[in-house]
Amino acid sequence: MWMLAVRDGRDRAAFAALFDHFAPRLKGFFMRSGTASAQAEEIVQEVMLTVWHKAGQFDPARAQVSAWIYQIARNRQIDVFRKERRPMPEELLSDAHDAEPDATQILAVEQEASQLKQALARLKPDQRAIIEKAYLGELSHQEISTETGLPLGTIKSRIRLGLEKLRHDLKELR
Amino acid sequence: MTAITHHAPDALLAAYAAGSLPHPYALVVATHISLCLECRAEYEAHLAGGGAVLETVGAEAVSDGLKTSVLNLLDAPCAPQPTYPRTGVYPGPVMEALKGKPPRWKSLGLGVRQSILSSGREGSTRLLYIPPGQAVPDHSHNGLELTLVLQGSFSDSTGRFGVGDLEVADQDLEHTPTADPGAPCICLAATDAPLRFNSLVPRILQPFFRI
Ligand SMILES: [Zn+2]
Numbered sequence: 001m002w003m004l005a006v007r008d009g010r011d012r013a014a015f016a017a018l019f020d021h022f023a024p025r026l027k028g029f030f031m032r033s034g035t036a037s038a039q040a041e042e043i044v045q046e047v048m049l050t051v052w053h054k055a056g057q058f059d060p061a062r063a064q065v066s067a068w069i070y071q072i073a074r075n076r077q078i079d080v081f082r083k084e085r086r087p088m089p090e091e092l093l094s095d096a097h098d099a100e101p102d103a104t105q106i107l108a109v110e111q112e113a114s115q116l117k118q119a120l121a122r123l124k125p126d127q128r129a130i131i132e133k134a135y136l137g138e139l140s141h142q143e144i145s146t147e148t149g150l151p152l153g154t155i156k157s158r159i160r161l162g163l164e165k166l167r168h169d170l171k172e173l174r
Numbered sequence: 175m176t177a178i179t180h181h182a183p184d185a186l187l188a189a190y191a192a193g194s195l196p197h198p199y200a201l202v203v204a205t206h207i208s209l210c211l212e213c214r215a216e217y218e219a220h221l222a223g224g225g226a227v228l229e230t231v232g233a234e235a236v237s238d239g240l241k242t243s244v245l246n247l248l249d250a251p252c253a254p255q256p257t258y259p260r261t262g263v264y265p266g267p268v269m270e271a272l273k274g275k276p277p278r279w280k281s282l283g284l285g286v287r288q289s290i291l292s293s294g295r296e297g298s299t300r301l302l303y304i305p306p307g308q309a310v311p312d313h314s315h316n317g318l319e320l321t322l323v324l325q326g327s328f329s330d331s332t333g334r335f336g337v338g339d340l341e342v343a344d345q346d347l348e349h350t351p352t353a354d355p356g357a358p359c360i361c362l363a364a365t366d367a368p369l370r371f372n373s374l375v376p377r378i379l380q381p382f383f384r385i
Contacts, residue, residue: 012245012248015245015248016241016245019241019244019245020241022228023236023240023241023244024233024234024235024236025228025229025231025233026228027233027234027235027236028231028232028233028234029227029228029231031234032231032232037234040234041236041237041240044236044240045240045243045244045247048244049244049247049248049252052248053252062218063218063221063222063225064222064225065225066222066225066226066228066229067218067221067222067224067225068221068225069225069228070221070224070225070227070228071191071221071224073228074192074193074224075193077193078193082197084197086193086197086200086204087197087200087201087204087205087267087270087271088204088267089204089205089207089208089214089217089266089267090208090260090265090266090267092214112222113222113225113226116222116223116225116226117226117229117230119226120226120227120230121230131223131227132227132231134188134189134192135191135192135220135223135224135227135228136192136227136231137192137193137194138194139189139192139194140189140194141185141186141188141189141190141194141195141199142185144185144188144189145183145184145185155219155220155222155223156219158218158219158222158223159215159216159219160215162214162215162216162218162219163211163212163215166211166214166215167211170211
């Protein structure tokens with residue numbers, strides 16, 4: 001996995017591979033919310049540098065790489081366009097990567113991520129457009145709560161999976 | 175850790191994960207997630223949703239030089255951002271809003287105190303300190319009001335709220351939260367409009383108190 005090679009080995013080739021995969025997707029993501037090409041690339045650059053510097057915080061048992069980078073990308077956009085730092089939750093104190101990596105959990109997180117992707121691809125275009133707008137940050141929470149048909153069923157199993165892991169980590173800490 | 179029974183609604187967590195919540199609400203939700211595993215799991219699930227959109231929304235080719243310039247910058251020093259660890263009853267996001275300093279309490283009368291964390295176009299956030307048995311001054315608010323308990327507990331017509339519990343009140347809720355006996359109740363509250371108290375301080379003075 002590229003991200004783990006970046007995190008644990010500071011591996012530049014792996015980082016370059018991550019760049020090749022995510023930089024064009026990040027640029028597309030930013031341009032979808034109306035950012036011009038040149039500025040989108042500036043933000044891509046900052047996001048990818050943050051990925052390099054904050055790699056130590058990445059925990060594959062809790063987040064898929066795309067989810068982790070998505071969060072960094074939205075924070076950077078809020079920084080640039082709203083000129084404010086989004087309040088972030090405390091990091092959990094679990095030293096997940098000092099312990100033996102939980103291979104089953106990592107696999108489960110990856111499987112959930114690909115199921116989410118497939119579920120998104122199967123949606124009707126108008127439903128899919130709503131989901132995209134929501135995660136591009138273009139819907140208010142009132143709009144999200146009135147979209148009763150948000151077909152996020154796959155999110156539910158992702159929540160259960162995450163919660164089991166968090167409870168497990170917390171037990172270890174005690 | 176007491177069990178949290180009042181959680182953030184899913185739409186609020188989705189909007190927070192998507193970065194579309196106004197700053198005052200985002201602070202309260204980030205603080206609740208810091209205290210609540212269930213909502214953290216839900217928030218992380220929504221990040222996975224965002225990740226799926228990032229993967230599928232469509233790629234745009236980047237300019238030839240971008241990769242080289244990023245690779246050349248990997249060794250450039252980057253200023254570490256300050257971190258604000260939990261202090262006493264105040265979780266990290268609150269400590270960040272306080273810039274690492276203790277709250278600066280201002281009296282509202284009858285032992286009730288407040289410390290304003292932010293006040294602006296998007297709304298306001300404040301800490302409230304309510305002695306046991308004392309009611310939060312009767313107030314109305316225009317939009318959504320979020321109140322998160324950090325110490326003690328309060329009760330109103332909708333139930334009892336202990337540490338970590340989040341009350342989500344829309345403008346239709348007429349409520350008079352009252353601090354329960356025991357420790358003073360400390361809450362983090364956010365509104366999307368200036369909060370107006372109906373008693374305690376004459377309305378004419380409100381601009382001075384910024385309440
Ligand atoms: Zn919760």
